[in-house]
Amino acid sequence: MTTSREPPDAPLRLLEVLEPGGGGSGRHFLDLCRGMHARGHHVEAIYSPVRAEDGFVRELKALGLPAIHAVGMRRAPGPSDWSCLRAINRIIRTAGPFDVIHGHSSKAGALTRLRLPGRHVPRVYTPHAFRTMDPTLGRGGRLIYGAIETLLARFFTDHLVTVSGDEFAHALSIGISGKGMSVIVNGVDTPSPDMAQTVRASFGIPADAFVFGFIGRLSAQKAPERLLNAFGKAASAVRNSHVVMIGSGELEEEVRAAIAASGLQNRIHLTSAFTGPQAVPAFDLLVMPSRYEAMSYVMLEAAAAGRPIIISDVGGAGTAVDHGENGYIVPNSEDVSPLARAMIAAADPDMFRHLAGAAAARRDRFTLKRMLDETEEVYRRMAAQRRRQQSVRSNQEDWKPTEMMKAAQSLHGG
Numbered sequence: 001m002t003t004s005r006e007p008p009d010a011p012l013r014l015l016e017v018l019e020p021g022g023g024g025s026g027r028h029f030l031d032l033c034r035g036m037h038a039r040g041h042h043v044e045a046i047y048s049p050v051r052a053e054d055g056f057v058r059e060l061k062a063l064g065l066p067a068i069h070a071v072g073m074r075r076a077p078g079p080s081d082w083s084c085l086r087a088i089n090r091i092i093r094t095a096g097p098f099d100v101i102h103g104h105s106s107k108a109g110a111l112t113r114l115r116l117p118g119r120h121v122p123r124v125y126t127p128h129a130f131r132t133m134d135p136t137l138g139r140g141g142r143l144i145y146g147a148i149e150t151l152l153a154r155f156f157t158d159h160l161v162t163v164s165g166d167e168f169a170h171a172l173s174i175g176i177s178g179k180g181m182s183v184i185v186n187g188v189d190t191p192s193p194d195m196a197q198t199v200r201a202s203f204g205i206p207a208d209a210f211v212f213g214f215i216g217r218l219s220a221q222k223a224p225e226r227l228l229n230a231f232g233k234a235a236s237a238v239r240n241s242h243v244v245m246i247g248s249g250e251l252e253e254e255v256r257a258a259i260a261a262s263g264l265q266n267r268i269h270l271t272s273a274f275t276g277p278q279a280v281p282a283f284d285l286l287v288m289p290s291r292y293e294a295m296s297y298v299m300l301e302a303a304a305a306g307r308p309i310i311i312s313d314v315g316g317a318g319t320a321v322d323h324g325e326n327g328y329i330v331p332n333s334e335d336v337s338p339l340a341r342a343m344i345a346a347a348d349p350d351m352f353r354h355l356a357g358a359a360a361a362r363r364d365r366f367t368l369k370r371m372l373d374e375t376e377e378v379y380r381r382m383a384a385q386r387r388r389q390q391s392v393r394s395n396q397e398d399w400k401p402t403e404m405m406k407a408a409q410s411l412h413g414g
Helices: 023-038 054-061 080-095 106-113 139-156 165-173 193-202 224-234 252-261 276-282 297-304 337-347 349-361 368-411
Strands: 013-018 042-047 067-070 100-104 123-126 159-162 181-183 210-215 241-246 268-271 285-288 309-312 327-330
Touching: 013 023, 013 080, 013 106, 023 042, 023 054, 023 100, 023 297, 023 368, 042 054, 042 080, 067 080, 080 106, 100 106, 100 368, 106 123, 106 139, 123 139, 123 368, 159 165, 159 368, 165 181, 193 276, 210 224, 210 276, 210 297, 224 241, 224 252, 224 337, 241 276, 252 268, 276 297, 285 297, 285 337, 297 309, 309 337, 327 337, 337 349
Parallel strands: 013 042, 013 100, 042 067, 100 123, 123 159, 159 181, 210 241, 210 285, 241 268, 285 309, 309 327
Antiparallel strands: none
16 A cells, blocks of 8 residues: 655745736735745746846845746736647646645636636635725626636636635635635735935935825826825925835836826825835835725735725725724725825824824734745645545555456465
C-alpha cells in the first residue's frame, strides 16, 4: 500500500500570479510572496510587465524568490490571452511541481484556472474586487462578467478568497456558491512615521496645516476627480488645508489639468515619488472617493497609522470605518456635496480630536501576520486535500493487480 509520508507542516511549493503590478493587489501580492518565502516555503512569482509600476518590479525582484517569471498579460480580453495561457502552463510544467497555484485579480485568476479536466494542482483565486462590483459597468456587463466568474468558480476553482464580508456577499449575489469560499481580510504592517516630515516639506506644507490625503491609482475606479471637486467646495471653509495625492495612472493628465484649472494649485499636490506607507503618516485624514473596492490596502494602512478616514460607501468600508467615530462613510455618488461636507466637519478641531482618538484606538485591528496565517492555512488545506486524493488513487492502483491475482488463483483453485 502506498501512503503519503510528507509531514503536514512541510514547506510548500507555491506559484503566485498577478497581472496589475501595483495598487492594492500589488501590495497584497508582494506581502504574500515575502511572507510565505520568509516562512520557508518555495515561492515563485509570475507578473505582467505591461502595467507593472517600477517600484513594484524593484520590490518584487528584491524579495530573493527562487524564480520570477514575466508574462505579458493585459487587462482587457484579447488574442494575446492565448499566448499568455500557454506561457503560464509552460511555467507550471517546467518549474513545478507546485502544491498550490494562486491567481490574483481577474485576468491572472482566469488564466491560472483555465485547464483541461482531470488531475490538477489546486487553484486558489483572489479577485481583489470582482469586476461586477463596478457600479458603472451596466446591466449587460454585470451579466457577462458575472456569468464568467460563476462558471470559473464552479468548475475551475478549488478555493476562492474574498477580502471582505462585502465582497463575499457580492460573490453570493452573482451566483457563486459559498462552499469553497472564505473571507481573509487584508493585513498590513504599521506604517513608519519616518517620512512624514519629508513628505510635507517636499511640498512646502506648513506643520500646522490640515492635510487631506489620497493614495491610489489615478483611474475611474479610484475617482480622484471626486476629491478635487469636493475640495473645491471645502477649501474656503477649511482655509489652512492642503490635499496631497499619491499615485499615477491613466487619468494623470486629466487630473493634472483639473488641478491647474482649479485655482487651488498651490494647495493640491500630486506625486508618485512616495509609497502609500511612507505618505499616510503625513496626512491628517485619508479621503477615499472610490466608485468600488473590495478591501482597500490604503484604507488599512491609514487605519494602522491611526488616521481617520472618509470613504465612499464601497466594499469593506464598514469593516474599517465606524461612521461618526473614526471617520465617515459618504454616499457613493457623483454628487460630491456630501463628501465636501464630511471633509469640512472632520477638519473642525473638536471633531477631529474625537475622530483621531477613535482611529488611534483601532489601529491594531488588521495585522499582516493574521492575513499570512489564514492564507497559509488555506494553502495547507488545499495541499493536504490533493495528497489525500493522490494517496487514494495510489492505493486503488496498488489494489487492482493484487485483487486480480487473487481472483485468478481462486479460479484455478489456488
